[in-house]
Amino acid sequence: MKSSRTVQSVLLLFGSALLFFAGCARAEVDEEAPPEPVRHAQELRPPLEYHAVEGTQGALRQAVLYSQKVPPLATDLEVRSMLVLARESVLPTDRETLVEVRAGEVWTVSGAERKAHPTGDIWLISKGSHVTLKAKGEMAVVRAISLAPIPGR
Amino acid sequence: MSTIREFRGLSLVAAFLLLAGCRQDNWMMYGHDSSHSAHQPHEKTLDVAAAGTLNFTTTGWVFQSGGSFVASPTVYDGTVYIGDGVTGIFYAVHARGPNQGKIRWRYPPAVAPSPADACGTTTTPLLLSVGSGNPSGPGIASSAAISDDVAGHTAVIFGAPDPNSNGGDGRLWALDAQTGQCIWKSEVIAPTSGSSKIGYSSPVIAHDHAYLGVSARVPDAPITVGQLFAVRLSDGKKDPAIPFSATNGPAGGGIWSSPAITPGGHLLVTTGNSCFNSDPDCSPNVPSQDYTMSMAKLDWHNNQILWQLQPVAIQHDHDPDYAASPMVAKTHCGTLAIGVQKDGYVHAVHVRSGGFHSNPLCSYAGHNLVCPHWSFPPAPSLPFEDDSHGDTRFIRPGAVDHGRVYITGGGYNLTAIAPYGGAIILNRLYSLNACGEDHDRVRWIYDVNGAGAGAPSVANGLIYVGADTEFDTSATPHDFDVLADTEVVKATKFVCSYPQGPPAPIPPGPVCSAGFKTVPVPERVGHLTLTGAIPGHPAIAEGRVFVATTAGYLYGLAP
Numbered sequence: 087m088k089s090s091r092t093v094q095s096v097l098l099l100f101g102s103a104l105l106f107f108a109g110c111a112r113a114e115v116d117e118e119a120p121p122e123p124v125r126h127a128q129e130l131r132p133p134l135e136y137h138a139v140e141g142t143q144g145a146l147r148q149a150v151l152y153s154q155k156v157p158p159l160a161t162d163l164e165v166r167s168m169l170v171l172a173r174e175s176v177l178p179t180d181r182e183t184l185v186e187v188r189a190g191e192v193w194t195v196s197g198a199e200r201k202a203h204p205t206g207d208i209w210l211i212s213k214g215s216h217v218t219l220k221a222k223g224e225m226a227v228v229r230a231i232s233l234a235p236i237p238g239r
Numbered sequence: 240m241s242t243i244r245e246f247r248g249l250s251l252v253a254a255f256l257l258l259a260g261c262r263q264d265n266w267m268m269y270g271h272d273s274s275h276s277a278h279q280p281h282e283k284t285l286d287v288a289a290a291g292t293l294n295f296t297t298t299g300w301v302f303q304s305g306g307s308f309v310a311s312p313t314v315y316d317g318t319v320y321i322g323d324g325v326t327g328i329f330y331a332v333h334a335r336g337p338n339q340g341k342i343r344w345r346y347p348p349a350v351a352p353s354p355a356d357a358c359g360t361t362t363t364p365l366l367l368s369v370g371s372g373n374p375s376g377p378g379i380a381s382s383a384a385i386s387d388d389v390a391g392h393t394a395v396i397f398g399a400p401d402p403n404s405n406g407g408d409g410r411l412w413a414l415d416a417q418t419g420q421c422i423w424k425s426e427v428i429a430p431t432s433g434s435s436k437i438g439y440s441s442p443v444i445a446h447d448h449a450y451l452g453v454s455a456r457v458p459d460a461p462i463t464v465g466q467l468f469a470v471r472l473s474d475g476k477k478d479p480a481i482p483f484s485a486t487n488g489p490a491g492g493g494i495w496s497s498p499a500i501t502p503g504g505h506l507l508v509t510t511g512n513s514c515f516n517s518d519p520d521c522s523p524n525v526p527s528q529d530y531t532m533s534m535a536k537l538d539w540h541n542n543q544i545l546w547q548l549q550p551v552a553i554q555h556d557h558d559p560d561y562a563a564s565p566m567v568a569k570t571h572c573g574t575l576a577i578g579v580q581k582d583g584y585v586h587a588v589h590v591r592s593g594g595f596h597s598n599p600l601c602s603y604a605g606h607n608l609v610c611p612h613w614s615f616p617p618a619p620s621l622p623f624e625d626d627s628h629g630d631t632r633f634i635r636p637g638a639v640d641h642g643r644v645y646i647t648g649g650g651y652n653l654t655a656i657a658p659y660g661g662a663i664i665l666n667r668l669y670s671l672n673a674c675g676e677d678h679d680r681v682r683w684i685y686d687v688n689g690a691g692a693g694a695p696s697v698a699n700g701l702i703y704v705g706a707d708t709e710f711d712t713s714a715t716p717h718d719f720d721v722l723a724d725t726e727v728v729k730a731t732k733f734v735c736s737y738p739q740g741p742p743a744p745i746p747p748g749p750v751c752s753a754g755f756k757t758v759p760v761p762e763r764v765g766h767l768t769l770t771g772a773i774p775g776h777p778a779i780a781e782g783r784v785f786v787a788t789t790a791g792y793l794y795g796l797a798p
Contacts, residue, residue: 117503119573119589122610125600128620133554136516144519167626169516169557172460189557189582189629205631205663223630224459225517225558 134167142175146219148230155236162234170226174218181234183211190226192219266314266778266785268384269441270636271696273500274567277638277776282698284782287728289798290701290721290765293784299797300340302332307712308787309375309439310382311694311775313395315416318343319778319785320395321793322379325712327364329379329397329412331419334781334795344419346412358412358421359403367400367407367456369431374458374710375438377407382441382497382775384449389413389472392422396449396472398437405430409437411449411470423475429453434463434490439562441497445504446539447472450481452494454511459558462514462521465492465531467506467542483542485510485533488526489518492533496564496636501590502574505545506537509561509578516556525553525605532560534578534588545594546609548601550586552622559584562634570642572674575612577644579637582628583663584618585648586611587673615648615669617677631663632709635774638697643682643724644671645702647692665691668704670724670761681736683725683759688718693773696784700727701764703784705773714770714790719777721765730759769794 136147152165162181170192177183185208192203195218196211202222203209211217219228270277285293295301306326313320314334322329331343351361367377381398389396393416400407401424409429413422428451429435436456442449448469455463465485469478483506485492491513499507513531514521531553536545551559559582567590568575574590588611597607601621610621637646647668666689670682687693689706696703702724706717736758771790778785784796 117501117505117574117590117592119591119612122589122598123612125598125610125619127600130552130603130622131624133552133624134626138519147516147519171517171519188627189559189631191630191632205627205629221630223558223632224512225630227557227626227629229626 136169139175139178145171145173145175146177157236160236162236164232164234166230166232168228168230170219170221170228172221172224174220177211177217177219179211179213179215179217181232182213184231185209185211186229188227188229191222192226192228193222194219264781265316265385266312266780268313268443269311269382269497270499270564270566270776273443273445275497275499275564275636276566276568276640277636277694277696278640279696279698279779282779282782285699285701285779285784285798287701287723287764292798293721293765293767293796295767295794295796299783300795302340302793304328304330304791304793306378306791307376307789308791308793309380309774309789310441310787312778312785312787312793313383313385314778314780314785315385315395317781318416319793319795320383320416321787322365322381322383322397322399323791324376324378324380325791327366327378327399327402329365329399329414330793331395331416332793334783334785340795346414346419346421348419352420356421358424360421361403363402365399365412366402367431367436368402369406375436380439381437381451384442384444385416386444386449386472388447390422390474393417394422396442396444398428398440398442398451405432407431409435409453411442411451411475413472413475425470425475426477428468428470428477429456434461435466435493439495443498443500444472445500448478450498450506452496452498452508454493454495459512459514459517462490462512462518463493464490465494465510467494467498467508467537481542483508483537485530486513486526487528488524489514489522491515491526492531495562499565499567501536501567501576502569503592505539507534507565507567507576508537509534509563509565511562512558512560513553513556515553517558527605529553529606532556532580534561534565534576534586536576536590536594538594546588546591546596547607548586548588548611549606549608550580550584550611550614550618550621550623551582551628552603552624555624555626555628557626557629559628559630563636566636566639568639568642568644568673570673572642575673577637577639577673579633579646579648581630581633583631583633583649584628585615585646585671587613613677613680615671615680632665635692635694635707638695638702638776639673640697642673644673645669645695645697646671666706668692668695668702678756681756681758683730683761684734684736685722685761687720694776696777696779698779700724702761703777703779705769705777705786707774708772709774711772712789716768716770717772717788719767719769719773719786720763722761723764725759725761728762728764730761732760733757734760767796
């Protein structure tokens with residue numbers, strides 16, 4: 087009789103231990119994945135080659151995306167992508183330039199005016215003005231579209 | 240008769256053990272658990288009615304540190320644990336009871352232990368005095384994790400500088416959860432002689448180890464090699480089988496986030512940017528081992544990569560890396576690893592078993608990458624190779640409750656299309672359908688009243704989220720909202736959402752056109768104004784909500 091009770095007790099304790107561990111048991115391993123969605127192959131473009139803008143010690147680098155003479159307007163059209171780091175650098179302003187922030191955020195200083203330009207902001211920088219650029223974070227990307235008279239026209 | 244008594248007694252013991260076996264209503268680490276779901280599955284007290292009565296003035300409490308909390312609170316057994324990012328003090332605060340809101344203990348203590356303890360504890364705060372430019376601050380930005388198996392103690396573990404070691408060498412600290420006594424401080428993980436720091440990375444506990452990463456001490460100046468370390472819980476020694484390094488060449492891939500654990504026990508990490516474009520002195524060559532700007536699954540046995548998602552090719556690295564931690568979601572469409580990049584894109588990858596996995600359709604030269612199961616906004620072609628993926632400050636992680644994802648995201652082509660908005664929207668919390676099609680991804684949207692939305696948490700179908708103003712440590716009022724998921728409370732307001740395709744002006748709602756879809760706005764069922772920005776996850780535990788602010792306020796909100 088006594089041994090029967092002992093067996094019962096042992097069984098109950100064993101069950102209790104099972105419940106204890108069940109209380110915190112990990113969910114069953116489930117890492118299987120269904121088939122991937124259909125995707126189309128893409129042709130990757132060669133990466134852009136950025137070159138330091140003179141006098142900026144690499145804080146401003148640019149790559150020309152598009153360059154075209156537009157005779158009816160007597161202008162040179164140039165589209166550039168520019169990398170801006172978190173150091174102030176003077177933007178060359180030898181032409182009228184429309185600037186758009188493509189990624190990150192940019193501070194500009196022009197005269198006494200200091201302005202933040204978030205992603206998506208578009209503004210015009212006049213030829214001959216003195217403008218410094220600086221990324222507000224670690225890096226920013228701007229798209230610069232410039233128009234300059236064709237020399238000799 | 241005595242058998243029946245014995246049976247009853249043992250049954251009671253069994254019931255106690257079942258309940259005590261897992262204190263399921265705690266908030267044990269950053270993002271609640273090792274999946275970083277930020278989901279409290281055992282909350283029963285806080286329903287719609289109770290959430291509306293949450294307060295810190297009558298039944299709740301508020302504690303002020305005098306510094307700034309950038310970490311998130313951890314809650315265990317009636318105590319809230321959190322370190323201060325400015326003062327370098329780690330606090331254990333009573334969560335409830337007659338002493339609620341009062342300090343249970345602090346570390347370092349006001350009086351140094353005598354005789355000296357195993358850590359050489361002094362009264363000097365855990366502050367970095369050498370180049371503390373990392374925005375995580377000079378003190379403790381790492382959220383704490385609880386482990387009940389640290390050399391016979393239940394311990395609270397976090398990363399912090401050691402003021403008595405070279406001006407703040409970064410280590411993990413294990414303190415007794417009850418007394419605050421130091422059990423061990425780990426071997427040095429981020430030496431001040433190097434360029435790394437334990438920043439926001441919070442330890443995750445698995446396999447008798449604590450795992451955490453290091454990032455640049457000063458952001459990208461210089462950039463550092465991202466590494467993941469494993470520290471043995473038994474003695475604080477580094478496991479030589481780890482670390483994982485994000486590159487084998489030029490620096491890059493800092494781990495600013497907290498690693499997560501997959502159901503199979505593997506590690507999930509998110510990494511920072513490379514030096515490819517951010518440092519003019521960086522090698523122009525792509526490293527042969529490039530795990531930067533990625534979400535990756537690592538085999539916990541040997542730290543080998545099992546898969547890697549790198550949505551932006553390294554040549555187009557304009558700083559769109561991962562700052563937010565990844566999370567693991569168990570859904571009816573499989574187990575997903577989900578994370579938001581700084582460019583706002585949310586990518587979800589099937590965790591998958593086995594490995595190594597890759598798909599040439601999402602890979603490029605020198606890189607064998609996987610494709611995401613979905614991206615938000617949709618990204619039919621990866622890797623991205625345009626110049627619009629950068630540091631757009633989507634840095635807060637989300638929460639997930641089965642297939643319902645709550646996250647602040649929205650890529651450039653969704654929210655920042657001049658002239659249709661022209662500004663990044665950091666305060667828009669999306670609920671995403673993890674198992675839907677792209678056109679059905681958005682479940683609802685809610686604009687938090689503030690510059691940004693902090694990391695949300697979810698319990699019982701209620702979403703808790705605070706307003707965040709990045710880098711703001713001032714004592715300014717910020718909203719804290721409790722939202723009812725639209726499956727809990729039927730929405731009465733609707734707006735137009737644009738889930739995919741080319742940009743277009745937002746038409747006046749509620750009838751949406753031009754590709755826009757009508758989506759609900761969840762009902763706000765609770766609201767408080769708290770002092771300071773709320774970047775981190777609220778912790779939901781024991782029928783209460785614990786919220787930390789960058790103005791150094793810790794709230795215990797009670798119904």
